[in-house]
Amino acid sequence: MWPSSDRIPPEPKLSKEEGERIQTSHMANIFKMAEDGRLASAGPFDDTPTTISGIFVMKATSPEEAKRIANQDPTVVEHRNTIDVHPWQGPVGIGDEYFRLHKADPKMPEGMGPHPLVLFHPGPNWKPGTTAVAESIIALRSAGKLVAAGPLDAGDPLKALLIFQRIPAADEIGAIEELPAVKAGILKPEHHIFWSSAHVFPW
Template structure:
C-alpha cells in the first residue's frame, strides 16, 4: 500500500513538473497593438466621372469589409464635416509597417483619391472596442478629437510630465460620466503633430467644452481639433442616434 502511494506521488510530481515546464515553454500572450489611420483627400486627387467614382467607392467599401473579416480592421468611419479629412481606420497589426501595407492595399488609396497617415501604436484599452452583434446594426454619431501639439509642447520642459500625468485621470472621469467612448496617446517616438485621439459620445459643442477642461489643453501642451464622425453601431460605447 505504501509502495503504491509512493509511486502515485512520484507520478503526480512528474506530471506537475511536466505541466509546469510545458507552460513555461509556451509564448506569453501579448497585448494587441492598434494603429490609428487618418484618411485625407489629397489636393491633387484625380477627378473621376460619376460612374468611376461610384465604382471606386464600392471597391473601397469591399476592402473595408475584407479587412474586418480578416480581423485586421477594428474601427472605421467617415467624418461628416466638409474638410480634407475623410475618415479613419483603426487597424490591429504587429507593426506600423504592416498597418501601412494594409492601408496601401485600399483601392481608393491606390487610385490617389485618399492618402493614409498611420500613427501608433495607439495606446488604448482593448476592452473599449467591441465586435457588433450583427451585420446590419446601423450607424451612430460621435465627436472625434485630434489632440495635436500645443504651443507649449516641450517634453524637456520642467513640469511637462507632471501635467501629462494628469491626463489619464481626466480620461477616466469622462469615461465614467458616459461622455467618452475611447481615448489614448501615441508614443513620444511617433513623429508628427498628432499626439493622441479621443472619441466623445456627445455632440461637437459639448465635446469642445469638455476638451478645454483637459489639464494638458489648459496648460497649452495639447490643442484639440474637433470633428463630427460616425461609425457602426456597437463598435464603441453607444454614441448619438443618427439625425
C-alpha cells in the same frame, strides 16, 4: 492598434460611374479586412472643409504592416486618398461586440451615427513626461463622455485620440475647452466628426 487616417490630396473630378466603382471597391475592401481580422473599426469623417476622409482602426504588429495593408485600399490605389499611420494605445475590445452581434444576426442594422473625435497635438506648453493626456482621458471618461480613448506612442507627433459618445459637437468642444491641460496650453485639440456603426466601442 494602429489608426490609419486618410488625408485627402488634391484630386481631379470623377464621373459618377467611376466614383461609384471606387466606393464599392472601397467598401468591399473594408469588409474583407474585417473578415481577415485586420480591422477593428472604420468610418468616414463629416467635416467642412474635409481634410481627413476617414479612419481605419487596425490590428497590426507595426506601423509598416498597417501602412502596407491600408495602401491596398482602392481609394489609395486610385490616388483619391493618402495614408497617415499613427500607433494608438486604444482600449481592448474595439469591434468585439459589433462582430459578435453581426455574426449572430447578419441582418442587424449598422446603426451608423456621428461621434465627435478629438486629436490632441502638443500645445506651446507641452513638456515630455507630462501626465496631461492620462488625466484628461480619466476626467472625460469619468464624466461619461467617451466611448474610447488612448495615447499615441511617445515618438508620434500626435499625443492622443479621443472618441466621444454621440453628443452634439458643441458639447464636446465645451468639455475639451474646460480641461486644465487645454486651458494651460499643454494640449491643443483638433476637432472632427467621425461616423461609426453602433456597438463598436467598449466604453
